[in-house]
Amino acid sequence: MSEAVHFSLPGGIVPALGRVMARCALVAVLLCLNACAMVEVSRVKHNDYANERRADVIGAARLSDGTVQALNVVALTADSCQREFVGCTDTVAQSPGLTDEQRLSALSELWMGRALDGDHANDRTPMDAATLNAYLESARYAYAYLFYTERPLAARAFDLRQVQVIGFYNYAVQRAVSRFFETLPQLGRQWTRTELAGWTVLRPETDLRLADDARAPAELIPAAGLRFRGLRNVYRRDGFGSDFVAVAPPHAAGNDVAWRDPDYVSMTGALMFDGDTLAEVLATWQVQLVVRDPYRDDTLTIAGRSVPLGANFTAAYGVWLARSGFASQSIRSLLGREGGIQTPRVLLMQPYDPNRLVVVMLHGLASSPEAWINVANEVMGDEELRRNYQVWEVYYPTNAPVAINLANIRKALDATLHHYDPAGTARASRDMTLIGHSMGGVIARLLVSSSGDKLWELIPLRPNLSAARRARFRARLSRYLQFTPMPQVDRAVFLASPHRGTPYAQHRLARWIGNLIRLPVGVLKEMASLTELIKTDGDEGNNAPLLRIPNSIDNLGDTDPFIIASAGLPISPRVHYHTIVGVYKSKGPLQDSSDGVVPYRSAHLDGADSELAIPSWHSVQETPAAILELRRILRLQLETVKQTP
Known part of the structure; x- marks a missing residue:
């Protein structure tokens, strides 16, 4: 039987071993800590890195x-x-x-x-x-x-x-300017400074022009918070300052003029802090709002440095269209119902600038400035065009016949030009460009044409009408039947325009709509007055002659006497003109095509500087191809004007 072996360590060995183990443990801990402190690397996705x-x-x-x-x-x-x-x-x-x-x-x-x-x-x-x-x-x-x-x-x-x-x-x-704006109504007209949140706020320094020379907007809308449907692009200029839409107060009662300054204006605001050094700026409690019209100003000078001025060129236009009510109003105008317009208006898309060339846009039947939604936005969004052009949109009642709208639009444009430039010497009063779609294109062509005496043949007068009555009748009717080209215009663009009428005006649906149209009251009164004027002494009751005046749909038919007679009127030789036509599902030759409403043969004009056919329905003006062509033509106009002595 074996004997168990027992042993023991000397008393000094145990404490020594414990100290060794403790040191080892400490070294292990330090090694672990050192390992945790080491740099680690991982990959970040490129989009996460950017964000x-x-x-x-x-x-x-x-x-x-x-x-x-x-x-x-x-x-x-x-x-x-x-x-x-x-x-x-x-x-x-x-x-x-x-x-x-x-x-x-x-x-x-x-x-x-x-x-x-x-x-x-x-x-x-x-x-x-x-x-x-x-x-x-x-x-x-x-x-x-x-x-x-x-x-x-x-x-x-x-x-x-x-x-x-x-x-x-x-x-x-x-945010600060929006808060300042809330305080404006409390300050009256003569204030120079006010106290807000411990700051001295000086009266704004501004070059912004509001409709009717209003001193302050009725509403101020930050452009950054706006999103638009229906506009393809939003055109901005990155830079210093915050972008706003300044809304003018409602028009004064009785201010019934042919022209309309924009009610919605692009505005850029910046805050300037008092002081000429860093220490002074950090110590100041005085601030001033500087307000700029980004159409007039590209830069702002601060501390002796010129910096780009921020801008949003679409926001004001988009808000104006969104609030206009044009869609329903244009239909009421066509049908002659209450709430429609009675006479043409010239609507300025930005405050008048005497140094920018004018582009006049005329919409078509049953339409309004909404016909130019993307066209006008693209012109204003193009930097070169924006620097050189300003857009005027003519809004007119499309229930009236072409001859009457022609005379009234000419009168409205003449009044607008005279209002802004009485001497007629500004750059804006010459080298104008007309752009017309559909019926607006027909009117645009007549604005640059000469009638001579050709249209008088449309009004047969009785042989026994006295010379005095004949003269008075001719004087009254001459503004509709006798005209010369606008001298301020030297270029025109006609889009899907039925210069020789369209057979679709006789379509059953068109005739049904035509029967719903009521002529403007002013037109009816004018015709009644003219009817009285051509009565002879023997005319009584039902025997009195009646002047029949067609409505706009009648007037656009290819058998309408006025359209037939005016189709051959000569365009001024000094006017360059272009046509843009739509081709809707055409498989045959171009001359037999149509845009679904206007035949190519009616839209085509001999002698045009250019003609572009675009696969499109009648609303060809909204297609990207048409907008690119319009940009090309407007640039061509700029080059032509620069070369003209």
Whole structure:
């Protein structure tokens, strides 16, 4: 039987072993800690990388990387700044560890976050003083960053941080200006300064022109918050300042003139802070709103530097169309119902500019300025065309026959030109371009044509009518039947225009609609007066002659006497003209085609400088191909004008 072996360690060995094991454990812990502190790398998807770099307090509801890094430098965090905002901003403002660019951009974003936290715009709650102050502080620090740091704007052209700071500034301006606007009605007409949220706000310095010379808009709409359906493109110019739509007050009672200044005007606002140095700007409590018309101004001068002025050239036009009610009003006008228009109006798409050439657009039957939705927007959106042209849209009652609309539109255009340029010497009063669609194209052609005496053959008079009555009758009717080309026009474009009428005017549906049309009251009174004038002494009761006047649909038929007689009238030799025709599902030769309403043979004009056939229904003016052609023609007109001595 074996004997168990027992052994024991000397008393000094156990403590020594324990110390060795403890040291080993400590080394293992240190090794683990060292391993945890090692740098690790992972890949980020390109879209995540871009989103993280661009994220800021406005777009992502969190501070940007640039501001977080600035806070890290001064031992702060986003959470600590949320809890102790005053202490946080004081630390950032005073810490020597940050450059001016880091400090000012971070402060602008911190104050922007503060403003957004207190802004309940979506709840329609009035902005309180603390929130307004936060927006102004954000704008002030952004303004200081942009114009009063060592590096100029151009040196930071590729800096994402500068783009973010411009965004802070522009949004702060948008919200602050909206708050200023709420105060305007309380200030009267003679104010020069007022106190808001601890700031001295100076009276705005502006070059904006509102309809009827109104001193202030009735409504101010931030353009950044608008989205449009029905417009293909929204044309903007990135730059300094916030974009608005300024809405003019309603027209004064009795202001029934042929022309209409725009009721919806593009506007750019910027806040200027008092001071000539960085220290003065950061110490000031005085601010002024600068208001600019972006059609007139491309730049703004701040601290001796010229900077691009931001703009939105579509917003005002889109709001105007959305609120116009043209769709229903044009139908009421066609049918002669209450609520339609009675006489033509010349609607300016921007405040009158004597130095821009004029493009006049005339819509067609049962239509309105909505016919030009994308055409006008594309012209105003093209920078070269926008710098050189202004658009006037003629809105007229399409129940009246062509001859009467022709005379009244000519009268309205003449009155508009005389109102804005009585001497007729402005660039806007010459080298005009007419663009007409459908019936508007027929009218446009007659505006540049000579009638001579040819149209008098349409009015047979009784041989026994006295010479005096004959002379009075001719004098009264001459404004409709005798005309010469508008001298201000030297180019015209006709789109899907039935110059020789259309057989579709005799279609059953067209005849049914024609029977619903009522002529304007003024036309009926005029015809009744003329009927009285051509009575002879023996005419009584039912024996009196009647002047029959066709409505607009009758007038566009290919058998209508006026259309037949006017089709051959000569166009002024000084006018360059172009045609654009639609071809709707045509498989045969072009001359036998149609746009579904107007035959090619009726729309075609010999002698045109150009003709373009586009696969399209009758509304060819809205097609991208037609818009590109119109842009080409307007550029051609610019070149021609430049070469003219």
